[in-house]
Amino acid sequence: MMEKSDILALGGPKEVTLGVMGGGQLGRMFAHAAQQMGFFTAVLDPDANSPAGRISHHHIQTEYTDPAGLARLAEVSAAITTEFENVPAQALQQLAHTRPVAPSGAAVAIAQDRAAEKAHFVKCGVPCAPYAVIETAQQLAAVDANLLPGILKTARMGYDGKGQVRVKTPAELAAAWADLGGVSCVLEKMLPLALECSVIVARASDGSCVNLPVQRNLHRDGILVVTEVYEGNLPPALVERAVAAAKSIAKGVQYVGVLCVEFFVLDESHPASAGLGGLVVNEMAPRPHNSGHYSMDACDVSQFDLQVRTLAGLPLVQPRQHSPAIMLNLLGDIWPNEGRDGGVPDWAAVLALPGTHLHLYGKLDAKKGRKMGHLNITGATVAQVRATALEAARILGIAAF
Incomplete structure (x- = not known):
């Protein structure tokens, strides 16, 4: 570049x-x-x-x-x-x-509009949840009943669970669309989920592409809470498919930069999962992602190093994860009284645990749901990392996982 x-x-x-x-x-x-x-x-x-x-x-x-x-x-x-x-x-x-x-305005524009984003996924041959675009009353009336129950999402400006409403009936769908102001929306069929995962790829202007290990993610109230990354966190065949899908999505828009693609892993024992192959794409983020923060302490090349390299035209190398890792998202909720009395979490107790790496973002006000920092936990074994992460979560008041 x-x-x-x-x-x-x-x-x-x-x-x-x-x-x-x-x-x-x-x-x-x-x-x-x-x-x-x-x-x-x-x-x-x-x-x-x-x-x-x-x-x-x-x-x-x-x-x-x-x-x-x-x-x-x-x-x-x-x-x-x-x-x-x-x-x-x-x-x-x-x-x-x-x-x-990098990334280009055209690539970012696709990620800003759920309807355009889903059309791009389909074009790239990557399965997503069955959906319908709703922009008019006529499209609302024509929605296939098989898409219910579903999740109605605003096409633009939705993130961390915002702009989303769960609906079970045509009446609830109509009411939800009205409550959202009748703006352009996407209705997605609600699928039985086993878990969620994400893939971060970095693609250069010459088309070369590398990826971080696939991340297993836990969300609560639409916000990422925990990311676990280690060998065996997901079945190898699923990992291979997710990486291939993410690279296809990046190539399809001639992407340059760091791209995160989020996936749903389906409960294939449920009839509603039939014919979807067990893995569907949810959305993409044209930037580094919360789920990739573990790479700062567990990999020899972090997602931010990759962002610098793609922007500067420097060589890309396949990142190597050298330690099992768990990332805890630190929201303003864990600050005593949301920081209003000057209180802070017990960082000393957390940092006394082996393999803890604290990253705070320099934000002055702690608020409920606000991302204030993250804690990476690394160690020699998965069992050790999980035990430390659970103890850190207990100290911080984060529900066990």
């Missing part, structure tokens, strides 16, 4: 800056990875206290569509990425007129 002369300037007298749209925790961890490799970083984010903005060399404090802010980001950056999928795609497309941008 960059000129060879720029790459050779790493660690030398010439400043090479990588830019990122968004100042959240993913941008912060990207910036740390880039800085470790000798890059300068620039962040465009409207929040003066954004986690990434506070640790970057340049913080351009403007809205994401501000022409002057975008021009300034392009001026200081050799190449630009994004850290969240709801960054305006047109802003990425504008930046691409003068600078390499």
Whole structure:
């Protein structure tokens, strides 16, 4: 993505800056990875206290569509990425007129619209849950009854369980669509799930593609709580299929960057799973992902290292996981009184446990459901890692898993 002369300037007298749209925790961890490799970083984010903005060399404090802010980001950056999928795609497309941008605005636009996303999955030959697009009253009336019970999801701006309503009958479906404002939605048939998993791939501009090990995930209330990654966490045949599907999805849009693809693993003993092959794709995120945070301490190349490499045009190598790992998502719920009295979790007790790696995001306010950090647990054996993770969860007030 960059000129060879720029790459050779790493660690030398010439400043090479990588830019990122968004100042959240993913941008912060990207910036740390880039800085470790000798890059300068620039962040465009409207929040003066954004986690990434506070640790970057340049913080351009403007809205994401501000022409002057975008021009300034392009001026200081050799190449630009994004850290969240709801960054305006047109802003990425504008930046691409003068600078390499990865992922592209076109790829991000697909991930921003569930209807377009599902159409892309189908085009790539990757099975997803049976669904229907609902944009008009006529489409609502024509919904196949076999899609119920189902989950009605807004086509745009939904994440962490937001913009989703479970419906069992046509009447409930109509009421839910009205409550969502009659916006464009996707109705997905509710399937019997055995578990959830995700695959993170990194694809370069030359088409080379590598992947992290497949992650087994546990969600509660639509938010990721635990990720477990170790040999045998999932059947080998399923792992192979999930990786192949994720790479197909990336190739289908000529993706450049880090991409996370989330899957449902079905309970094949249930009749509703018939004909779906046991594995269906849920959604994709055009960026590093919460479920890949374990790679910072359990792999020789993290998802953020891969993001830097794809953006800078540096060689990709297949990551190697050197330790079994469990990641605990740290939400604002575990802060005493949500931090209002200055209280914090008992970090000393957590860090006294072997193999614990604490990552806090520098957010000033702890709120219910807000991602404040994560805890990676590594060890020599799966049994050791699970025992430590369960004890850490007990100390932090996270329900056992």
